[in-house]
Amino acid sequence: MTTIAMPAAPAVKVHRFRLAEYGALLFFAVVMGLPVAFLVLSSFNIAPPSKPAVYGLDNWARAFSDPGTLSALWMSFLLSITYLIPGMILSIAVAWLIARTDMPGRGAIEFCCWFAYFVPDFPMVLAWILLLDPNFGFLNTAARALPFVQGPLFNPYSFWGIVWVHLSTGGIWFKVMLLTPIFRRIGATLEEAARVAGANYFTVLRRVSLPVIMPAVLAVAALSFIRGLESFNTELLLGTPVGIYVYATRIYDYTRHEPSAYGEATALGSVFLVVLAILAYFYQRRLKGKRFTVVTGQGYSTLRVKLGKLKYVAFAACAAYIAIMMFLPLGFLILGSVMRRYGFFHLREPFSLIHWQNLFGDPIFFLALKNSLVIAAITAVAAVALYSTVGYLLASRKIKTAPMLEMLTWMPWVVPGILMSLGLLWLFLATPARSVLYGSVLGIALALTIKESPVCSQAFKSAFLQLGPDLEEAARVSGASWSYTYRRVLVPLVAPVAATVGLISFGNALTSISTPVLLYSPRSRPLAILLMEYSFSGEVERAAALGLLITAMVSVMMLVGRKFVRPLTGNL
Amino acid sequence: MPQAVLQFHDVLKRYGEYTAVDRLSFELAAGEFFTLLGPSGCGKTTTLRLVAGLEDPDDGEILLHGAPIASPKRGILVPPDKRRMGMVFQSYAIWPHMTVFENVAFPLRVRAEGADSLRKKVLDALELVGLGGLQERGATSLSGGQQQRVALARALAYTPTILLLDEPLSNLDAKLREQMRFELRALQRRLNLTVLYVTHDQTEAMTLSDRIAVMRQGKIEQLGNAAEIYERPATAFVGDFLGRTVVLEGALKKIGQQLTLEFRGGERLSVGENHNGKFSDGDAIRVVCRPEDVRILPDGPVDATEVRARVHEIAYLGDHLEYTVDACGRSIVVVSGKGERYAAGAAIRLAFDPARLTLLRIES
Numbered sequence: 044m045t046t047i048a049m050p051a052a053p054a055v056k057v058h059r060f061r062l063a064e065y066g067a068l069l070f071f072a073v074v075m076g077l078p079v080a081f082l083v084l085s086s087f088n089i090a091p092p093s094k095p096a097v098y099g100l101d102n103w104a105r106a107f108s109d110p111g112t113l114s115a116l117w118m119s120f121l122l123s124i125t126y127l128i129p130g131m132i133l134s135i136a137v138a139w140l141i142a143r144t145d146m147p148g149r150g151a152i153e154f155c156c157w158f159a160y161f162v163p164d165f166p167m168v169l170a171w172i173l174l175l176d177p178n179f180g181f182l183n184t185a186a187r188a189l190p191f192v193q194g195p196l197f198n199p200y201s202f203w204g205i206v207w208v209h210l211s212t213g214g215i216w217f218k219v220m221l222l223t224p225i226f227r228r229i230g231a232t233l234e235e236a237a238r239v240a241g242a243n244y245f246t247v248l249r250r251v252s253l254p255v256i257m258p259a260v261l262a263v264a265a266l267s268f269i270r271g272l273e274s275f276n277t278e279l280l281l282g283t284p285v286g287i288y289v290y291a292t293r294i295y296d297y298t299r300h301e302p303s304a305y306g307e308a309t310a311l312g313s314v315f316l317v318v319l320a321i322l323a324y325f326y327q328r329r330l331k332g333k334r335f336t337v338v339t340g341q342g343y344s345t346l347r348v349k350l351g352k353l354k355y356v357a358f359a360a361c362a363a364y365i366a367i368m369m370f371l372p373l374g375f376l377i378l379g380s381v382m383r384r385y386g387f388f389h390l391r392e393p394f395s396l397i398h399w400q401n402l403f404g405d406p407i408f409f410l411a412l413k414n415s416l417v418i419a420a421i422t423a424v425a426a427v428a429l430y431s432t433v434g435y436l437l438a439s440r441k442i443k444t445a446p447m448l449e450m451l452t453w454m455p456w457v458v459p460g461i462l463m464s465l466g467l468l469w470l471f472l473a474t475p476a477r478s479v480l481y482g483s484v485l486g487i488a489l490a491l492t493i494k495e496s497p498v499c500s501q502a503f504k505s506a507f508l509q510l511g512p513d514l515e516e517a518a519r520v521s522g523a524s525w526s527y528t529y530r531r532v533l534v535p536l537v538a539p540v541a542a543t544v545g546l547i548s549f550g551n552a553l554t555s556i557s558t559p560v561l562l563y564s565p566r567s568r569p570l571a572i573l574l575m576e577y578s579f580s581g582e583v584e585r586a587a588a589l590g591l592l593i594t595a596m597v598s599v600m601m602l603v604g605r606k607f608v609r610p611l612t613g614n615l
Numbered sequence: 616m617p618q619a620v621l622q623f624h625d626v627l628k629r630y631g632e633y634t635a636v637d638r639l640s641f642e643l644a645a646g647e648f649f650t651l652l653g654p655s656g657c658g659k660t661t662t663l664r665l666v667a668g669l670e671d672p673d674d675g676e677i678l679l680h681g682a683p684i685a686s687p688k689r690g691i692l693v694p695p696d697k698r699r700m701g702m703v704f705q706s707y708a709i710w711p712h713m714t715v716f717e718n719v720a721f722p723l724r725v726r727a728e729g730a731d732s733l734r735k736k737v738l739d740a741l742e743l744v745g746l747g748g749l750q751e752r753g754a755t756s757l758s759g760g761q762q763q764r765v766a767l768a769r770a771l772a773y774t775p776t777i778l779l780l781d782e783p784l785s786n787l788d789a790k791l792r793e794q795m796r797f798e799l800r801a802l803q804r805r806l807n808l809t810v811l812y813v814t815h816d817q818t819e820a821m822t823l824s825d826r827i828a829v830m831r832q833g834k835i836e837q838l839g840n841a842a843e844i845y846e847r848p849a850t851a852f853v854g855d856f857l858g859r860t861v862v863l864e865g866a867l868k869k870i871g872q873q874l875t876l877e878f879r880g881g882e883r884l885s886v887g888e889n890h891n892g893k894f895s896d897g898d899a900i901r902v903v904c905r906p907e908d909v910r911i912l913p914d915g916p917v918d919a920t921e922v923r924a925r926v927h928e929i930a931y932l933g934d935h936l937e938y939t940v941d942a943c944g945r946s947i948v949v950v951s952g953k954g955e956r957y958a959a960g961a962a963i964r965l966a967f968d969p970a971r972l973t974l975l976r977i978e979s
Binding site for chain 2: 513514517520522525531535536
């Protein structure tokens with residue numbers, strides 16, 4: 044018989060758990076609650092900068108007496124809804140073709156969408172400028188050679204130009220990546236039961252499949268709409284030159300004022316937060332409880348609709364869309380970067396590597412490259428460390444504050460990058476953190492890390508949920524301490540997810556503009572901001588070269604990491 | 616009596632408003648195979664997890680060898696890794712990133728066992744569960760039955776104070792389950808293990824256990840050995856949960872020391888001696904017995920321990936027949952061998968053995 048020497052009344056009361064729980068809550072409260080609180084508060088502060096605060100409604104009055112403010116808000120909605128509708132229709136069609144039909148080459152189409160999803164949007168906007176600019180855009184120049192065509196045929200600096208470009212950047216690929224797994228996961232038994240009950244494929248689609256996935260489709264639409272509202276890059280490059288402002292570019296504009304109009308910016312931001320909070324609330328409610336209904340049923344459906352001859356038409360349409368919306372602009376980005384003067388094909392030596400040489404000869408470039416790599420590396424490491432803990436807490440059934448924590452992790456979906464930067468800017472300026480965070484790579488990395496919260500927390504949460512508590516508890520009962528269990532059992536098991544989260548955070552940190560745009564200083568300027576500056580100073584060729592470089596960096600990274608990334612995008 | 620290995624004193628566990636374990640008290644003797652049996656949601660798994668330290672009680676005390684391991688009022692809560700338990704989870708919880716060897720070696724590694732003795736103990740444990748030679752296999756390449764054995768080997772690799780088994784057989788197919796049941800019992804005898812076993816399967820409970828605690832809504836309904844709780848269920852719930860039961864209800868008539876039940880139709884059945892005077896005249900009584908304790912006789916005159924019945928339906932079950940009959944105003948199921956057969960609609964008699972009847976008062 045074994046006897047057991049019990050430690051005398053060991054008061055093991057300090058739960059590492061609780062510590063992590065309150066730590067995570069505190070972190071989110073400080074980095075997200077405070078900036079948001081500041082936004083609202085300082086919108087009422089009417090004293091000039093660096094003077095004692097005086098409170099009043101002047102900012103609000105000024106912001107809303109300016110017709111530009113309301114029209115910017117309106118424009119945000121109008122744009123977002125306008126490209127949402129064709130975007131949803133297209134992506135539902137493509138996702139359905141990929142997941143549920145016998146279209147040839149569906150694997151290749153899916154891969155292209157996946158690849159396009161990671162191509163940063165700013166270089167794509169640049170590429171469309173190279174194609175469509177009224178003065179030097181290739182398509183306009185080419186069209187002029189046709190009879191009956193007088194002035195420029197296309198103009199990207201317009202409402203419809205912005206809509207068009209949005210249909211080629213992130214938005215649509217993002218939706219396809221979210222929708223394809225949803226179509227795939229319709230429980231096989233649900234559909235098979237309907238088939239056996241006598242329904243043909245289209246009746247099944249109409250009466251069973253679509254109703255079953257509708258909540259998820261609506262959730263994707265709502266999410267896309269909210270993300271559309273915070274769009275910044277496209278509108279900055281294409282809207283600002285002709286006076287089309289969305290609220291994000293308007294806020295940017297306010298902060299660039301001399302003297303800067305932070306009051307108006309914060310008032311506008313506060314209004315927007317209210318609107319977004321309402322939208323997000325409905326989105327969350329829709330999502331709750333509905334989300335997993337799709338994943339019921341055993342096994343994935345194997346029923347594929349046979350398209351007959353139409354399948355070649357479908358493939359050709361998908362391929363053409365990808366070619367025109369993805370590879371055509373990318374090609375012109377390459378072309379633009381190697382032309383002496385873009386658009387002037389009749390020069391004696393139209394092609395040259397001079398812009399690449401200039402780029403690599405620019406000392407600012409190397410500083411920016413270094414900054415970008417440092418920022419991205421810090422962001423990736425911080426995101427993995429922070430959100431693995433948060434995801435663990437969310438998945439564990441033992442914390443009472445889980446709903447609150449969950450809500451906080453979703454906040455960055457709601458608070459657009461530019462607003463968060465505005466709030467964080469204040470946090471950095473007004474607190475002792477100033478010396479470390481203001482205008483530094485650390486400050487930018489912090490902002491980017493926060494921005495990653497929703498995807499990363501959810502990725503880790505679902506990974507831990509999938510593991511279930513048994514593997515961890517088995518280790519504990521076997522005699523392993525919590526930290527030993529964490530290192531030897533939990534971390535190795537979620538390593539693929541951690542790699543994915545790190546990779547995605549790294550890539551997003553490299554390409555984000557709206558988040559660092561208010562936070563950088565000359566010594567911490569990252570590559571993406573340098574790209575923006577090149578684009579504004581009219582150096583399209585050098586901007587094309589840099590845009591291409593960033594695109595190449597991200598693409599290579601994602602291709603290498605595909606092995607790991609695949610499971611995650613399927614889990615979003 | 617030797618000191619109990621494990622003692623529960625008034626242990627309470629709540630989840631919000633829901634009481635999972637309701638002031639539970641029991642003891643576990645050394646070398647005993649003790650089973651918690653009950654339907655899902657009865658608190659049996661929570662009880663097991665309280666022993667393991669995976670849940671903290673809200674009140675009461677859990678003692679291991681007389682020393683408290685969980686006692687909220689004394690502020691004592693020994694974490695699971697300091698309790699020296701071995702546990703087999705329903706899902707087996709085999710770590711997929713480790714080999715079979717590493718899985719089984721884990722409890723020894725965390726206790727800083729020397730390399731040589733570690734290797735010996737792991738191989739011994741694997742040999743014990745019949746997995747010798749598979750130590751280098753990836754844990755997830757094993758079949759369900761093999762994974763179950765790995766989980767068992769892991770729990771036994773170092774000598775646990777108590778072996779905790781949470782429905783370990785429920786994910787196996789019927790044949791394998793029977794084999795494992797047999798091996799588990801043999802292993803427990805051979806190693807003289809103290810086992811706390813959780814199941815909802817009464818066959819498992821009855822064939823494995825020294826003692827069974829039938830649980831319902833966080834409480835123990837009855838505690839005893841297999842024969843006791845099967846033959847003499849303390850409540851209708853226990854009787855029903857342990858298998859098919861024949862239930863009759865009627866009013867009690869006392870005739871001297873003899874008790875007679877009068878049914879709604881006026882028919883009477885002698886149910887034996889007064890059970891220590893527990894019942895009084897006119898009590899509403901429920902009589903519970905096993906289908907196999909009721910004999911079917913052809914129609915004829917009935918004596919005091921028999922009632923009249925009519926066959927309603929017959930089911931042919933291979934080695935025996937199952938009759939659904941109408942008797943005493945109820946529909947009941949009785950079984951019989953294939954020797955004599957009665958057609959549907961046939962009049963029969965049912966003979967009861969008063970010694971095998973359990974009487975329960977119906978609380979109004």
